[in-house]
Amino acid sequence: MSTQDVNELMQQMGERARAAATAMARANAASKNAALRELARLLGESGAALDAANAQDIARAETAGLSAPMVDRLRLGTKVVATLQEGCLQLAAMPDVIGTIQGLQEQPSGIRVGQMRVPIGVFGMIFESRPNVTIEAASLSIKSGNACILRGGSEAIESNKALAAIVQQALVSAGLPADAVQLVPTTDRAAVGRLIAMPEYVDVIIPRGGKGLIERISAEAKVPVIKHLDGNCHTYVDAPCDLDMAVKLADNAKTQKYSPCNATESLLVAAEMAEAFLPRIGRIYKDKGVEMRCDAASRAILAGHADTRDAQLVDATEEDWSTEYLAPIISVKVVAGLDEAIAHINRYSSQHTEAIVTTDHIHAQRFLREVDSSSVMVNASTRFADGFEYGLGAEIGISTDKFHARGPVGIEGLTSLKYVVLGQGEVRG
Amino acid sequence: MSTQDVNELMQQMGERARAAATAMARANAASKNAALRELARLLGESGAALDAANAQDIARAETAGLSAPMVDRLRLGTKVVATLQEGCLQLAAMPDVIGTIQGLQEQPSGIRVGQMRVPIGVFGMIFESRPNVTIEAASLSIKSGNACILRGGSEAIESNKALAAIVQQALVSAGLPADAVQLVPTTDRAAVGRLIAMPEYVDVIIPRGGKGLIERISAEAKVPVIKHLDGNCHTYVDAPCDLDMAVKLADNAKTQKYSPCNATESLLVAAEMAEAFLPRIGRIYKDKGVEMRCDAASRAILAGHADTRDAQLVDATEEDWSTEYLAPIISVKVVAGLDEAIAHINRYSSQHTEAIVTTDHIHAQRFLREVDSSSVMVNASTRFADGFEYGLGAEIGISTDKFHARGPVGIEGLTSLKYVVLGQGEVRG
Numbered sequence: 001m002s003t004q005d006v007n008e009l010m011q012q013m014g015e016r017a018r019a020a021a022t023a024m025a026r027a028n029a030a031s032k033n034a035a036l037r038e039l040a041r042l043l044g045e046s047g048a049a050l051d052a053a054n055a056q057d058i059a060r061a062e063t064a065g066l067s068a069p070m071v072d073r074l075r076l077g078t079k080v081v082a083t084l085q086e087g088c089l090q091l092a093a094m095p096d097v098i099g100t101i102q103g104l105q106e107q108p109s110g111i112r113v114g115q116m117r118v119p120i121g122v123f124g125m126i127f128e129s130r131p132n133v134t135i136e137a138a139s140l141s142i143k144s145g146n147a148c149i150l151r152g153g154s155e156a157i158e159s160n161k162a163l164a165a166i167v168q169q170a171l172v173s174a175g176l177p178a179d180a181v182q183l184v185p186t187t188d189r190a191a192v193g194r195l196i197a198m199p200e201y202v203d204v205i206i207p208r209g210g211k212g213l214i215e216r217i218s219a220e221a222k223v224p225v226i227k228h229l230d231g232n233c234h235t236y237v238d239a240p241c242d243l244d245m246a247v248k249l250a251d252n253a254k255t256q257k258y259s260p261c262n263a264t265e266s267l268l269v270a271a272e273m274a275e276a277f278l279p280r281i282g283r284i285y286k287d288k289g290v291e292m293r294c295d296a297a298s299r300a301i302l303a304g305h306a307d308t309r310d311a312q313l314v315d316a317t318e319e320d321w322s323t324e325y326l327a328p329i330i331s332v333k334v335v336a337g338l339d340e341a342i343a344h345i346n347r348y349s350s351q352h353t354e355a356i357v358t359t360d361h362i363h364a365q366r367f368l369r370e371v372d373s374s375s376v377m378v379n380a381s382t383r384f385a386d387g388f389e390y391g392l393g394a395e396i397g398i399s400t401d402k403f404h405a406r407g408p409v410g411i412e413g414l415t416s417l418k419y420v421v422l423g424q425g426e427v428r429g
Numbered sequence: 430m431s432t433q434d435v436n437e438l439m440q441q442m443g444e445r446a447r448a449a450a451t452a453m454a455r456a457n458a459a460s461k462n463a464a465l466r467e468l469a470r471l472l473g474e475s476g477a478a479l480d481a482a483n484a485q486d487i488a489r490a491e492t493a494g495l496s497a498p499m500v501d502r503l504r505l506g507t508k509v510v511a512t513l514q515e516g517c518l519q520l521a522a523m524p525d526v527i528g529t530i531q532g533l534q535e536q537p538s539g540i541r542v543g544q545m546r547v548p549i550g551v552f553g554m555i556f557e558s559r560p561n562v563t564i565e566a567a568s569l570s571i572k573s574g575n576a577c578i579l580r581g582g583s584e585a586i587e588s589n590k591a592l593a594a595i596v597q598q599a600l601v602s603a604g605l606p607a608d609a610v611q612l613v614p615t616t617d618r619a620a621v622g623r624l625i626a627m628p629e630y631v632d633v634i635i636p637r638g639g640k641g642l643i644e645r646i647s648a649e650a651k652v653p654v655i656k657h658l659d660g661n662c663h664t665y666v667d668a669p670c671d672l673d674m675a676v677k678l679a680d681n682a683k684t685q686k687y688s689p690c691n692a693t694e695s696l697l698v699a700a701e702m703a704e705a706f707l708p709r710i711g712r713i714y715k716d717k718g719v720e721m722r723c724d725a726a727s728r729a730i731l732a733g734h735a736d737t738r739d740a741q742l743v744d745a746t747e748e749d750w751s752t753e754y755l756a757p758i759i760s761v762k763v764v765a766g767l768d769e770a771i772a773h774i775n776r777y778s779s780q781h782t783e784a785i786v787t788t789d790h791i792h793a794q795r796f797l798r799e800v801d802s803s804s805v806m807v808n809a810s811t812r813f814a815d816g817f818e819y820g821l822g823a824e825i826g827i828s829t830d831k832f833h834a835r836g837p838v839g840i841e842g843l844t845s846l847k848y849v850v851l852g853q854g855e856v857r858g
Contacts, residue, residue, distance in 0.1 A: 022775070026799055099798055105820060111809050113819045116797065120831055203831055224653065224832045245854040252856035346451070355850075368545065368849050369528055370455055380540050380852025389857075390542045390848060391534060402549055402632055402845040403653045404833040416831040419819060420797050421784075423809025425674040427681035428818075 003190050010194040013149055013182050014201025017122045020179035021147035025119050027176055029096035035142050035174035036092035040085040042166045043135070050076055053162035054131070061155055073129045074156055076163075084135045087394060091143045094393050097411060098145040101420060110426045115417040119145035121203040123414060124195045125396070126151045126217060128209040131159035137206075138167040138181040140396050144414040147180045149202065151195060154187035161185065196221040206397050206409075226405055226413065228398045230324040231261030231352040233382040236341040236367070238358035239272035243280070245379060246273070246357040250281045252381040253355065255288050259326050261398065262353050262375075262385040266321065266331045268341045274301055274334045282308035290328040293320045297334035321348040338363050342370050349373055352400055353385040353407075374400060374407035430617050439623040442578055442611050443630025446551045449608035450576035454548050456605055458525035464571050464603035465521035469514040471595045472564070479505055482591035483560070490584055502558045503585055505592075513564045516823060520572045523822045526840060527574040530849060539855045544846040548574035550632040552843060553624045554825070555580045555646060557638040560588035566635075567596040567610040569825050573843040576609045578631065580624060583616035590614065625650040635826050635838075655834055655842065657827045659753040660690030660781035662811040665770040665796070667787035668701035672709070674808060675702070675786040679710045681810040682784065684717050688755050690827065691782050691804075691814040695750065695760045697770045703727065703763045708734040715740035719757040722749045726763035750777040767792050771799050778802055781829055782814040782836075803829060803836035 001009070024032075043050075054076040061071045097117050104114030123146055127133045134150055141148040152160040164183035172178050184191050196205050196217055205225045207217045218225045235253050237246045253264035269277055278301045285292055291312040294302060299315065302308040320331040321344070335341045345354050355377035356367040364378045375385040385408065387395025392410030399405045405413035430438070453461075472479075483505040490500045526546050533543030552575055556562045563579055570577040581589040593612035601607050613620050625634050628651050635655045636646045647654045664682045666675045682693035698706055707730045714721055720741040723731060728744065731737040749760040750773070764770045774783050784806035785796040793807045804814040814837065816824025821839030828834045834842035 022801075025801070107818060107820050109813065109818060111806075111813055111818070116805075118801070118831075121801075242854070248854060248856060256857050372451075372454070372547070372550075373847065375848040375850060376545075377540075377850035378852060379854055380850050381856045383857040384538065384540055384850060384852075384855070385848070389536060389538060389540070390850075391536050402547075406845050407848040416835050418802065419804040419814070419836040421804060421806035421809050421813060421819075423807060423813075425671070425677060425808055426813070427677060427810045428685050428812040 001186055001188050006186065006188050006190040007194055009186065010184075010191055010198065013184070014122075014198045016179040017147045017149050017182060018201050020177040021119065021121045023177050024142075024145045024147055024180050025098070027145060029098075031174045031176055032096065032142050032145065033092040035170045035176055036088045036139055038173050039135070039139065039167060039170035040088040040092075042170055043081055043085050043088070046162070046166055047081070050081065050159070050162050053158040056158040057131075057156050066155070070129065074131065074159065076131055076159055080132055084132055087136065088139045091139050091393055094143070096143070097415065102417075104420075104422075110424065112422040114420050116420045117412075117415050118418050120414055120416055122147045122149065122201060124149045124151070124202045124205045126192055126195070126205065126207045126209070126213070128153040128213070129156055131156040131163060133208065134160045134163040134183065135167070136394060137396060138164070140394050140411060140414060141181055142171070142176070144411045146414055149182050149184060149195060151184040151192060157187055192217075193220065196223065199223045208397055224404065226397060226399050226409060227401060228261070229400045230350045231263070232266065232322060232324045232348065232350040233262055233264050233352050233385075234266045234268060234345050234349055234354040235264045235382060236268040236345070236354070236356045237270060237273055237277055238338060238341070238356050238360065238363050239270035240359050241273060241357045242359060243273070243276055246277055247280050247284070249355065249357055249379070249381050251284050253383055254285070254290060254330050255328070256381070256383055258328055260383065261324070262382050263326070264330065264355070264382045265323065265325050266333070266348070268333050268335050268344060269298065270337050270341070271297070271334050272337075274298065278302055278332070279305040279307050282311050285330065286311035288328065290330055293329060293331045295333040298332040324350065338366060342367065346372050350400060352398070353377065353382045355380060355382050374398070430615055432619050435615065435617050435619040436623055438615065439613075439620055439627065442613070443551075443627045445608040446576040446578050446611060447630050449606040450548065450550045452606050453571075453574045453576055453609050454527075456574060458527075460603045460605055461525065461571050461574065462521040464599045464605055465517045465568055467602050468564070468568065468596060468599035469517040469521075471599055472510055472514050472517070475591070475595055476510070479510065479588070479591050482587040485587040486560075486585050495584070499558065503560065503588065505560055505588055509561055513561055516565065517568045519822055520568050523572070525572070526844065531846075533849075533851075539853065541851040543849050545849045546841075546844050547847050549843055549845055551576045551578065551630060553578045553580070553631045553634045555621055555624070555634065555636045555638070555642070557582040557642070558584055560585040560592060562637065563589045563592040563612065564596070565823060566825060567593070569823050569840060569843065570610060571600070571605070573840045575843055578611050578613065578624060580613040580621060586616055621646075622649065625652065628652045637826055653833065655826060655828050655838060656830060657690070658829045659779045660692070661695065661751060661753045661777065661779040662691055662693050662781050662814075663695045663697060663774050663778055663783045664693045664811060665697040665774070665783070665785045666699060666702055666706055667767060667770070667785050667789065667792050668699035669788050670702065670786045671788060672702070672706055675706055676709050676713070678784065678786055678808070678810050680713050682812055683714070683719060683759050684757070685810070685812055687757055689812065690753070691811050692755070693759065693784070693811045694752065694754050695762070695777070697762050697764050697773060698727065699766050699770070700726070700763050701766070703730055707731055707761070708736050711737035711740055714759065717757065719759055722758060722760045724762040727761040753779065767795060771796065775801050779829060781827070782806065782811045784809060784811050803827070
């Protein structure tokens with residue numbers, strides 16, 4: 001497509017999204033839930049059509065020589081579809097927050113003032129590879145009364161088109177506008193540039209993908225961006241703490257999965273606990289093949305202990321303290337205590353998720369209050385930083401920003417509050 | 430100053446603000462409230478110093494030939510100072526929202542998840558003329574646990590410097606960092622350009638001033654902007670309604686003051702009420718010298734009635750429906766009913782504040798739900814759209830955006846929510 005054609009296409013999609021957003025904002029809960037249930041049903045019924053579209057993407061990916069894990073991410077197997085159906089049904093069963101009024105209170109003038117939760121309007125979502133994001137984004141958009149324009153990865157274009165067609169069928173069957181969920185039908189890169197620069201049609205952009213993509217979009221967008229950069233998450237083993245719990249948490253936070261953004265990348269240990277704690281966790285990391293990038297104090301302890309002297313021990317560089325490995329590597333540092341731990345975290349973390357393991361109530365309170373990250377935890381694995389685990393029902397992304405939404409973003413992150421004023425003829429004096 | 434000097438100055442202010450923000454985020458309620466009470470006391474004590482600084486600004490303004498109203502806006506009279514003192518004391522008496530935890534709830538995994546209200550960090554405020562904004566912004570910043578960098582208008586620079594010195598004295602006396610409130614000491618325009626482009630030091634920019642200033646800042650800022658554009662506010666007189674109430678509200682909303690952004694600029698009238706209503710309000714507008722820019726239907730009624738045929742009646746152009754007059758002018762249109770009123774408002778309003786006058790419950794509910802503005806009102810004057818009237822205690826501005834904060838912005842608009850997770854050693858399975 002020519003750039004002009006892309007611009008015209010995006011402009012038309014924007015106009016249609018804006019019109020659909022008005023209808024979605026007025027839609028009652030029953031219609032939105034009916035659309036979600038119908039979407040779940042259609043996903044179950046459309047196996048053959050989805051398989052055919054998905055097979056095209058997979059064949060193209062294999063011909064292009066994509067790695068096996070990359071090809072796997074494209075697959076819309078029975079299990080993936082079942083999870084998507086389950087997600088739609090869960091959302092349909094959740095209470096509708098749109099139109100709820102909070103804090104309605106009478107003021108000295110006599111007017112009653114409260115805040116009504118309303119949809120943001122139109123959001124644009126830009127994502128890579130996994131086609132299931134199409135359904136996750138669409139279902140959250142429907143439930144929250146927004147309209148959305150989705151731009152998936154080019155490698156999943158046929159799957160995404162097939163899924164978007166099902167979404168539109170579900171919307172229409174529930175009496176809602178098909179344009180409430182639109183997929184950008186071209187893989188032309190100019191479409192992204194246009195999507196992020198149409199403040200008249202798009203209220204917010206949510207990118208999901210690598211840090212490079214997100215930084216580029218944030219720099220160029222003409223509308224707000226709910227962005228998730230890196231997750232350099234910390235677990236701090238405090239003194240005093242339950243050592244068994246500390247070992248269990250530091251193990252799970254690092255090794256339960258290496259690729260998620262909420263995996264712990266840096267382990268801080270209070271000096272008082274280091275001798276007792278480090279060899280125990282070090283032994284586990286060694287057995288699981290986790291490389292430890294250590295400061296001098298932690299290296300001395302680990303290298304000096306029979307269980308861990310032959311572990312993969314490397315001297316940490318200054319860069320290690322800021323690094324999100326997403327791999328079987330962890331940085332390790334001994335700190336004097338809580339103050340140094342908080343200072344280190346606030347300096348080096350990416351403000352994503354940090355946990356303290358402690359039995360000291362005051363330390364726990366101070367950690368919660370003073371660590372400036374989107375999720376702060378006491379005695380829990382950083383791996384819990386997730387919309388589903390937090391009870392949001394679903395997650396459109398995780399925000400590492402402080403503005404508008406912070407941490408896992410669910411339905412509320414796609415809404416805004418407007419003031420409602422109920423009077424009986426009051427005037428300003 | 431050279432551009433390089435300005436850049437260095439702003440960089441240093443940014444670093445100091447960031448450091449102060451950390452201390453402010455940890456500050457307890459007692460210290461913040463002590464600083465506010467001390468600020469109120471010092472404002473009362475510093476009459477002579479403030480007068481001297483203020484006199485310099487006024488002399489300069491008069492020499493420069495500023496208009497009398499512009500010079501008046503610079504004046505820090507006894508009454509202005511008393512209002513500022515009162516504001517500080519009111520804020521000190523309000524509950525502290527920082528550190529409060531909402532929605533703490535146990536999840537299926539056993540972890541308890543809630544959200545803690547925390548300061549945004551550092552905000553930059555850019556404002557014109559009135560020096561009292563220095564104190565309003567400083568006091569809100571202190572109460573909300575933020576640090577701020579204030580950039581006032583060049584015409585009030587001496588007054589602002591004197592006020593900022595008092596604020597810093599109050600902070601220090603309460604054991605808080607003086608750098609929590611910094612005033613840009615130069616009137617160099619390059620300072621604004623730098624202030625809005627330091628995401629490493631400044632988390633959000635709040636401009637207050639003309640639409641041109643705000644659009645320019647929004648276009649150039651590298652951080653989020655809480656912006657207030659125009660207030661093209663509507664009052665819609667529905668059928669059925671209480672006619673006496675409609676007249677009282679349409680009068681107050683337009684004429685109580687012409688310059689505020691929440692004054693009504695456009696009057697919509699249901700056709701069924703037009704014959705009875707328009708001559709009554711038209712007579713009042715005529716007597717107060719308000720020009721009416723009418724559609725054909727309203728003009729016919731007004732021109733045909735003895736009370737209003739010699740009023741200032743003008744044919745409205747398409748542009749009138751979008752115009753914020755801030756003057757004794759109002760656009761007037763007869764609509765078929767609620768649907769047309771809502772459609773007209775959602776097309777032409779600036780999404781600031783709109784009111785319906787009605788006795789119909791379903792119409793009221795639909796107006797509240799379907800009008801997409803930051804404040805929607807039933808049977809009240811649009812002039813109530815204001816942080817004080819809404820019970821926010823104070824107002825840093827009014828947002829016409831949907832993102833983060835909408836409508837009058839008080840302390841909560843300067844805060845964010847982070848997730849807190851309380852566990853007992855839970856891990857992800």
